[in-house]
Amino acid sequence: MSQKQLYITHSQDIFQLINGGFLADSQIEISRGNVRGIWSDESIGGLSLSSDDKVIPVVTQQFVFLSKQLSETVIEGVIALLPKQDWTVSLLSSHLDVEKLTIRLSERLSSTENTNLYQYCNDNNVDLIECNDTKPTLLKPGLVVLDMDSTSITIECIDEIAKLADVGDEVAEITELAMQGKLDFSESLRLRVSKLKGIEVSLLDSIANNLPLMPGMAALAKSFKEHGWRVAIASGGFTYFADNLKVQLGLDAAVSNTLVIEDGKLTGEVAGTIVDAQVKADTIEVLAKEYDIEPSQTIAIGDGANDLVMMKKAALGIAYHAKPVVQQQADVAINYGDLRSVIALLSD
Structure with missing residues (x-):
């Protein structure tokens, strides 16, 4: 399949996509408040090709959020708890009707920030998992x-x-x-x-x-x-x-x-x-x-x-x-x- 990289200027657009549901191969990236999406051969009205060629920095901490529905309110609450950093990159996807938000941080959260984030997710019935890219993969037998x-x-x-x-x-x-x-x-x-x-x-x-x-x-x-x-x-x-x-x-x-x-x-x-x-x-x-x-x-x-x-x-x-x-x-x-x-x- 061909791939298109699209640029969204308003964060509200991402929540409309969330509430509308995802395809299993859909991904959305957020970088410093702007949203960059990558879809496999999909046409989404109102979006234009992105010219953003910034390089994503080294990731020091990565969180995965899992829920049946990651609502606009929940995601806004998560973002509000993150400290201001030069880069925050997120991916949104859906697998077997489970919505997944991945946030990669260029700076580690403090102990207090970490605790607050976990507490917020517990209060909203969201599974929060700190992980890295060394976990097993579905791309080969296991x-x-x-x-x-x-x-x-x-x-x-x-x-x-x-x-x-x-x-x-x-x-x-x-x-x-x-x-x-x-x-x-x-x-x-x-x-x-x-x-x-x-x-x-x-x-x-x-x-x-x-x-x-x-x-x-x-x-x-x-x-x-x-x-x-x-x-x-x-x-x-x-x-x-x-x-x-x-x-x-x-x-x-x-x-x-x-x-x-x-x-x-x-x-x-x-x-x-x-x-x-x-x-x-x-x-x-x-x-x-x-x-x-x-x-x-x-x-x-x-x-x-x-x-x-x-x-x-x-x-x-x-x-x-x-x-x-x-x-x-x-x-x-x-x-x-x-x-x-x-x-x-x-x-x-």
Whole structure:
């Protein structure tokens, strides 16, 4: 496609474009209050070719803002919080209906300015991510490994099983402590599973056959696959559900725990090695080697303390609607958008 560089003299024009929606390959640049747009073979009325040939300076800090809709008011609020600099360059784009604003600064924000910017975004349900250009790219093959419960699906499967055994509250309490990192995961899993002894396996089908996908999960898996990526699940949950999810979404792999079954009932035991934090991390390394994926092209996504080792093993660790301890240690935290935000973050 041919490309046209266009010049907009009034910032209001950019907000009209925002409110009207973007195409996936649209980009808009703002430089010192003026707007320069680059579209692939698009015709936009009222815009003229730009003669601006200024060189963009070295970037010292880069922020990405993600939201279902970045309104004029929100963007004006963001710009108002930025200090006066010689250069501020921004890009606007939309990916899978997630709007993305990238601001590159020639000078780093102070600690106070940084805090104020994050607070403003939190107040407006905007995911703010400080990142650099070394993150994995969709332009070449990669591997993304996701946790299952409360990340790929909206439920904790073991809690749902526990409800069938009338021990829901008791198991949920243990689950929460484990997710917060206040209880050893392997110990907590064996304790929780022991309380499920005697449940008819047939009852699990009602859960396995109706797994509620996390919003954006199907789109995330489809988009990654379209870009030549491998998509896998590494879960402290159970094969009864993870294998079902693998088939449903056409995933490349699913690693999880096996419940022991005798005479059609759960024995209250887990077979073999527990899929704990280290096993999850090892899964990234094993699958990357199996699929010949560069380590720099690996991503881990999770929500609990049991996912932190996996996140550190990957080139990019993403905390998704996660516990505070996980958000603090992850490379990236997505708290407001759905899983499509991951694709928007990686898209250029």
